[in-house]
Amino acid sequence: MSNPLLANVVTPEVLWWALIPVILLSAGGMLLLTVASVVRRLSDVVPQAWTVVTGLAVLVASVPMWNEVRSGGPRSYLGGMVAVDGSTVLVTAMLAAAVVATALLARPYLAREDLPGVELYVLLMLSAAGGVVMASADDLIVLFLGLEILSIAVYVLAALHLRRIESQEAALKYFVLGAFASAFLLYGMALLYGATGSTRLALIAEHLSSVVLLDDGMLLAGIALLLVGLAFKVAAVPFHAWTPDVYQGAPSPVVAWMAAGVKAAGFAAMVRVLVVALGTHASDWSPAVAVLAGLSVVVGASVAVLQTDVRRMLAYSSIAHAGFLLLGVQAADARGTAAVYAYLVVYTLLATGSFAVLTVMGGPGDSAHSLDDYRGLARRRPALAGAFTILLLGQAGVPFTGGFVAKLGVLAAAVEGRGYWVAGVAMLAAAIAAFVYLRILVAMYLEDGYLEDAGDTGDTGDTGDAEGTGDTGVPLGARVVIGVSCVSVLAIGIVPGPLMDLARDAVPVLVGG
């Protein structure tokens, strides 16, 4: 049966091996959803194990993918819509690791909060699939689709705690501002399309390098709107207002995913669009990114000082981290991009580890997050306090932790790219941020827990309950996550070479003409 109309149809080339992560994650998520809605009494171990296995499978699959990209070079496929290069594989591996970590944290959390279990895992895998699509997008519309697959799932994840009004409030805020940001991003894409005649990154770059635009108003407006949308997604000042509220309200394991996975995917997209596709017009967007970076590090670090809720502190510190990452982006060269990827790897580890500690500390109702709850932690739970110390020192960028290596990388890239003032501002802000982490450390080590004091005076109200939960052990999953992140942060700090090589090989390149 040969249809003459179909004779001329050329089917685009599909690199199935490069699609494995997306297929595994989305099929894994949908299969779990189907099974869970058919099987009545599903043990809560099954969805967790399924998610962990899927995440690990993606992690394992990324090794041969990495080798294939190293030997065969980056490629574009599906008609130039999707690409695979070093950055794609690296971000995919980071997202897979974050999925595994979040799934490990989720089960004890869901059991503690008495929440139904399957949705979190399904949405987690689907949102990770969106993140992978973002990291491999070679076309603006594909990028937008990936972003929305990622974001829409995370909106629901934020609202997952049915009995906490804070969780739903966080979800609504995240949703409204996220949709607002998406609209800006999309408008930027439309104007970019109008200015260059294509939504494909390779064709945009080709057009911009070969044609001198006489009237580049539409292009500049497009870049500006695109930048606003991306800055919202990665929580850069002044588009950060949602971050502290969402981090405070959303369930703690979900926050771990937001901080690690969503930020990694957001920066992967930002680097791809700005540095790779619009690299020829770096002089237009680089100063704006530098301003965003400077504002983010300063506001993130200094407002964090004023917080009394540890989750809000870490939210503002994640804004400061976004500023440091932007520092590498504004350098707009291979060195800056490599520094961004190295920073992302370290930040993913630090964020998952820190929010794992917060998940454990949250206690029933996920509400024990004030600085007072951390007083005297070193005496009550020395191992947990010790691990949190390593993670906080890492976030502060103390030498011999991965945080130092990461910060040094982006600062060096900024100085190299003649961004002296913004590098100076960032160093100053790093000192302020160190004070924030020090405050938590002082509370944990030097101050007596008010819980013991309350016990002594015979006041056995709700503080007695809190003390009771303080003695329960750390769940195994959280132990694994915290342990692995602490060890890797220290390992990267002592032997930074392999990460640097990895990041250098992961610099995205333009493929597909």
Added chain:
Amino acid sequence: MVVTTSWYLALGAVLFSLGAVGLLTRRNPLIMFMCVELMLNAVNLTFVSLGAELGDLGGQLSVFFVLVVAAAEVVVGLGIIVAIMRRRQGATADDLSVLGG
């Protein structure tokens, strides 16, 4: 008077701005959703008129993707609204102020 592409682009810009301003000033969550829709449809108009101007199908093709995404977004958004309204009748965005520090 000839209606050129730039008229449509200007209309798109006006609609987008109306949506953005509405989202920032209105307090009813449902109206905020409508403003998001207005913004996305302003982008659609821009895509279509630019595609017609360039003689390229890509612009019109993009609109389908945006429409699907917008529909999915609204489904999720309404779900969140319903979950909040169940707990608080007639809540507006100003009533949601549990979070903060």
